[in-house]
């Protein structure tokens with residue numbers, strides 16, 4: 044992949060901001076962007092839902108299937124050895140990406156949702172009991188709410204929720220108060236909110252929990268594509284994300300967990316690949332990470348995730364973050380020009396997306412009209428209904444950015460929103 | 470934007486801004502809630518039925534222009550109709566918003582929603598209120614979802 048980093052640094056040099064030429068090259072890497080919808084060039088601003096894939100990722104998946112695909116960990120033949128090496132190679136790339144201490148701490152799942160369910164079921168099921176508490180925040184995605192509700196129903200534990208301000212920032216005094224007010228067995232919070240764009244103070248929140256001996260799970264579904272994450276610096280017990288939001292294939296998720304904890308936890312699912320010895324009397328489980336990867340995984344998908352991380356590393360996450368930050372600032376200023384438009388979420392630390400309402404027009408209608416202009420945004424509750432309830436709106440429209448988005452696309456979004464107002468006589 | 474005007478016709482924008490029969494019937498004979506899980510929109514419909522005829526019908530709730538206008542137009546179309554006609558009218562309306570079918574008599578201005586047929590993701594918005602009416606007539610207690 045060294046040739047690729049050379050490519051992106053040609054115009055500006057590694058570490059310097061991504062220039063227009065760099066973005067043009069990056070866009071050229073993502074084949075799906077080269078198309079028209081309803082006769083207009085596609086402007087894809089639904090990246091928080093799922094990100095489009097670079098050719099390098101599509102090729103990696105296709106090369107696996109055309110060149111060396113086989114099941115892993117169980118064949119002595121060449122293809123199985125090659126597939127196993129590529130699959131485990133991708134695990135090594137994820138380890139390096141998160142700066143985890145060991146590749147054994149990287150578990151492949153189907154998505155963020157399954158990663159969280161794994162922890163709720165295995166860790167929660169063995170460590171959370173009646174009368175205990177699990178602490179989440181008011182800005183969680185449903186996938187970081189419902190698994191804990193199910194756990195609480197099963198065990199008789201209680202779910203507590205950290206509130207946030209009108210600006211969309213967690214109230215840390217309340218967080219501390221809740222940490223002290225009951226037997227909290229686990230804290231689970233979103234790193235970057237998909238509904239508000241709020242970047243939560245993860246390190247501080249983890250330290251506050253650790254000061255009380257409480258382990259922490261971080262939902263990193265939205266954060267990993269936008270900022271460099273170092274799980275050893277954060278020191279969280281668990282970190283979850285999905286490949287499909289970080290330029291990789293759908294159907295693959297990651298759970299990082301501290302080795303000692305993972306070793307002490309019971310398996311999540313039983314089956315092949317996760318055992319070392321099975322008799323009808325007793326089964327011995329495999330070592331990490333296999334203990335948590337029952338059955339044949341998404342082999343080509345995991346390999347595709349490895350290629351996605353290579354692609355992103357070649358550009359450099361710092362430069363990605365800087366580009367997206369500038370884009371968000373520009374978009375925020377331009378959107379604020381539109382009378383009746385209200386951006387939901389004004390946290391000081393914010394990234395990658397602007398969720399908004401437009402007085403007199405339902406977000407669903409905004410979405411339909413923008414679509415006819417070639418612009419893909421998300422309209423709805425973004426799987427965060429409690430956030431919508433907090434602000435008293437049924438839904439919002441959301442423009443969310445990836446590294447391939449440009450200022451021109453923001454301008455097109457703003458122009459289309461003026462058309463929405465015109466259409467509705469506003 | 471011409472094709473969008475086929476969807477967002479004046480009548481629809483008007484009913485969205487000033488929905489008719491947008492109120493609560495205090496003691497309805499029939500009532501139900503509809504939910505569109507895709508967008509979280511909720512609507513409540515109230516009916517007052519006497520001798521098999523819909524004497525009064527009203528709705529409340531927040532939704533997009535398509536679902537609000539459709540609910541508003543539906544209340545106008547159903548008021549005074551025999552309950553026995555509801556299924557037939559719903560089938561007819563469903564045909565209008567999903568196929569090239571002509572709008573039959575009895576649906577009144579609901580034909581302005583024909584543009585929805587070019588926007589498959591919006592069909593659920595247009596039919597939400599109808600699903601709720603059916604649920605009310607069947608005396609279902611839980612909110613009906615469009616999917």
Ligand SMILES: Cc1ncc(COP(=O)(O)O)c(C=O)c1O
Nearest residue numbers: 154155156184186237264265285
């Ligand atoms: C913050 C957050 N958490 C969790 C998820 C769930 O991700 P997945 O659907 O890939 O499991 C999402 C996806 O929208 C998200 O934005």
